[in-house]
């Protein structure tokens with residue numbers, strides 16, 4: 627199975643806590659005003675790689691956890707679900723995923739929701755330019771939530787919330 631990506635950043639410290647292998651995928655239809663990365667909107671941008679190739683890169687770094695970003699990984703949900711499932715089956719790495727969908731939208735759509743069981747943290751919702759706040763960690767606007775799908779939210783990261791209850 628293939629994933630269309632723009633870039634892989636290795637050992638980044640900007641895409642979640644600690645060192646991470648960040649996979650930036652191509653394609654986003656949310657088109658948020660003021661998007662930090664509008665060149666990522668093109669679904670035909672970047673190039674295709676296989677899930678196996680991505681796994682090789684991820685596994686080669688024993689130190690780093692994993693981040694899915696873009697673009698929006700949920701527009702390639704089948705392939706990212708396969709990648710996430712194999713990361714969980716074959717490594718002990720955590721997965722953070724950024725999306726322009728809200729978790730309520732994802733939970734209401736079984737096709738999108740198939741990836742949720744394999745993610746540790748979802749940073750959800752569109753970027754809202756009018757609410758832009760550069761002091762926020764890992765988020766551009768306060769509507770976006772750092773949702774811990776597994777375990778307890780990290781109290782050291784402002785904006786984290788558990789899966790239940792959602793606001």
Ligand code: SF4
Pocket residue numbers: 654655656657658661662663664666696697698725726727751752753
């Ligand atoms: S969801 Fe992210 S990548 Fe997509 S338009 Fe909004 S800010 Fe840009």
